[in-house]
Amino acid sequence: MFNILVVEDDKNTRKLLTTILKNGGYNVITANDGEQALEALEHNHADLLVIDVMMPVMDGYELVETLRESGSKLPMLMLSARGNVADIKQGFIVGIDDYLTKPFDFEELLLRIKALLRRSKIVSEHKLTVGNVT
Numbered sequence: 001m002f003n004i005l006v007v008e009d010d011k012n013t014r015k016l017l018t019t020i021l022k023n024g025g026y027n028v029i030t031a032n033d034g035e036q037a038l039e040a041l042e043h044n045h046a047d048l049l050v051i052d053v054m055m056p057v058m059d060g061y062e063l064v065e066t067l068r069e070s071g072s073k074l075p076m077l078m079l080s081a082r083g084n085v086a087d088i089k090q091g092f093i094v095g096i097d098d099y100l101t102k103p104f105d106f107e108e109l110l111l112r113i114k115a116l117l118r119r120s121k122i123v124s125e126h127k128l129t130v131g132n133v134t
Contacts, residue, residue, distance in 0.1 A: 034058025068095035
């Protein structure tokens with residue numbers, strides 16, 4: 001079972017994401033901001049991060065940039081109410097793998113997470129399997 005770290009400062013959104021992900025079959029770890037996320041990563045294994053942009057202390061952009069600068073290859077999905085092109089570009093510039101604008105469709109969120117985890121597995125194992133051919 002995959003572990004997903006949800007980094008979201010809004011309590012209700014964090015609860016909603018936790019419920020969606022648990023119902024999707026994932027283990028969920030939560031953090032209220034970027035600093036708490038870094039601390040959570042020191043003590044927990046995460047296979048993927050779901051990160052809000054606008055948070056106190058350390059925002060989503062800063063968190064992603066910090067993780068990428070430290071060499072992290074973890075897949076990261078950014079969620080934000082900010083849907084303009086400049087904000088989306090900024091997310092990709094700092095190193096996110098995907099960007100989803102709030103409000104989002106629950107099924108789309110789960111599909112994007114599944115795709116990110118699948119691609120991450122291919123990259124980390126350095127192999128691709130199609131039928132009986134590896």
